[in-house]
Amino acid sequence: xxxxxxxxxxxxxxxxxxxxxxxxxxxxxxxxxxxxxxxxxxxxxxxxxxxxxxxxxxxxxxxxxxxxxxxxxxxxxxxxxxxxxxxxxxxxxxxxxxxxxxxxxxxxxxxxxxxxxxxxxxxxxxxxxxxxxxxxxxxxxxxxxxxxxxxxxxxxxxxxxxxxxxxxxxxxxxxxxxxxxxxxxxxxxxxxxxxxxxxxxxxxxxxxxxxxxxxxxxxxxxxxxxxxxxxxxxxxxxxxxxxxxxxxxxxxxxxxxxxxxxxxxxxxxxxxxxxxxxxxxxxxxxxxxxxxxxxxxxxxxxxxxxxxxxxxxxxxxxxxxxxxxxxxxxxxxxxxxxxxxxxxxxxxxxxxxxxxxxxxxxxxxxxxxxxxxxxxxxxxxxxxxxxxxxxxxxxxxxxxxxxxxxxxxxxxxxxxxxxxxxxxxxxxxxxxxxxxxxxxxxxxxxxxxxxx
Numbered sequence: 001x002x003x004x005x006x007x008x009x010x011x012x013x014x015x016x017x018x019x020x021x022x023x024x025x026x027x028x029x030x031x032x033x034x035x036x037x038x039x040x041x042x043x044x045x046x047x048x049x050x051x052x053x054x055x056x057x058x059x060x061x062x063x064x065x066x067x068x069x070x071x072x073x074x075x076x077x078x079x080x081x082x083x084x085x086x087x088x089x090x091x092x093x094x095x096x097x098x099x100x101x102x103x104x105x106x107x108x109x110x111x112x113x114x115x116x117x118x119x120x121x122x123x124x125x126x127x128x129x130x131x132x133x134x135x136x137x138x139x140x141x142x143x144x145x146x147x148x149x150x151x152x153x154x155x156x157x158x159x160x161x162x163x164x165x166x167x168x169x170x171x172x173x174x175x176x177x178x179x180x181x182x183x184x185x186x187x188x189x190x191x192x193x194x195x196x197x198x199x200x201x202x203x204x205x206x207x208x209x210x211x212x213x214x215x216x217x218x219x220x221x222x223x224x225x226x227x228x229x230x231x232x233x234x235x236x237x238x239x240x241x242x243x244x245x246x247x248x249x250x251x252x253x254x255x256x257x258x259x260x261x262x263x264x265x266x267x268x269x270x271x272x273x274x275x276x277x278x279x280x281x282x283x284x285x286x287x288x289x290x291x292x293x294x295x296x297x298x299x300x301x302x303x304x305x306x307x308x309x310x311x312x313x314x315x316x317x318x319x320x321x322x323x324x325x326x327x328x329x330x331x332x333x334x335x336x337x338x339x340x341x342x343x344x345x346x347x348x349x350x351x352x353x354x355x356x357x358x359x360x361x362x363x364x365x366x367x368x369x370x371x372x373x374x375x376x377x378x379x380x381x382x383x384x385x386x387x388x389x390x391x392x393x394x395x396x397x398x399x400x401x402x403x404x405x406x407x408x409x410x411x412x413x414x415x416x417x418x419x420x421x422x423x424x425x426x427x428x429x430x431x432x433x434x435x436x437x438x439x440x441x442x443x444x445x446x447x448x449x450x451x452x
Contacts, residue, residue, distance in 0.1 A: 031364075036063065076181065084163035191331070208343075209374065
């Protein structure tokens with residue numbers, strides 16, 4: 001898989017592990033070449049707690065993706081979530097040696113690298129350093145400082161931090177599955193990449209990704225990420241509650257939730273009943289759909305309340321920080337019936353379900369445009385973008401390469417070099433004899449003399 005145009009995303013979730021192979025087509029849309037899915041057995045609330053089982057699930061998902069695409073997977077981009085993820089705001093600055101030179105990518109890289117050296121709590125590691133806005137020589141609210149002049153470059157950063165051991169365990173699983181880890185991305189950032197439009201990010205939007213073990217949140221305003229959080233429960237707690245409340249096994253509880261579950265209890269009539277086969281010759285169980293939706297409603301409300309607390313922590317109630325585009329729900333939990341209406345009712349914010357179809361090619365399989373694949377689609381898109389950037393960097397020569405070419409040309413064509421030197425000196429105004437400015441000054445003097 002040497003092709004720069006192809007990328008693989010691996011979404012290691014609590015309920016499922018998805019491997020997705022994709023590439024960009026001629027229209028800039030993402031084409032899904034292959035997808036593999038396996039039940040996730042060794043992951044609890046987004047954190048690996050059984051290495052062997054996780055390796056087996058990864059291998060199975062990758063094998064399925066390879067079979068469906070006819071390609072061999074070597075390296076993957078992995079999404080990371082889990083209750084160990086936290087984020088913080090940080091400001092930092094660098095003083096540039098020469099304020100007369102324009103700010104380049106290297107300066108921003110130097111500033112970001114400085115933030116990477118921040119001292120974290122024991123056992124923690126920085127995952128992402130996301131610049132929010134810049135200050136150049138005290139001039140605030142600059143979104144893009146490249147090309148500006150200035151000696152002091154400052155920035156506010158959104159820093160995402162995770163547990164070293166959890167990140168290493170993920171890395172170990174990938175390596176043991178015979179793959180290379182090319183990058184780690186925070187899952188809410190990947191999901192946001194797949195389901196949010198640029199207009200929504202500008203207006204202000206909260207993305208709530210309801211997974212099996214965790215609910216991920218990402219808040220954008222003015223096109224910049226402002227807040228991220230991972231709530232340590234998701235769709236699995238709803239299944240557990242149905243299992244306990246209806247005294248049935250987990251498999252049946254999950255099926256009940258998917259087929260008949262609703263987040264709005266008023267939708268079901270009292271006499272609506274579903275019959276579930278009993279275990280090993282026992283009598284079948286009759287379950288009222290109204291009771292089922294009451295159980296689901298209580299748990300979903302808990303998830304929404306936790307997410308809404310995070311939205312309030314960001315400062316959504318302030319006029320300047322208002323999220324005009326409201327909430328976008330994605331992930332497997334977003335497929336629950338009437339969840340959109342419940343979120344609107346509980347938060348008073350506009351809500352829509354986020355499907356990753358906006359960036360996918362038109363002939364994509366309907367299954368891949370489901371909200372449960374949003375993270376996998378986002379991971380592939382992020383990987384394709386970073387590959388594009390690195391190939392662009394390779395096509396542009398470095399300063400050293402330019403110098404080398406110039407020196408070679410000077411040896412081969414001395415007359416061209418002499419001409420170039422003349423132009424350079426004229427530009428600097430240091431040319432021996434008369435420069436452009438001198439000539440212009442003399443002409444101006446002549447004009448004044450004649451006028452007299």
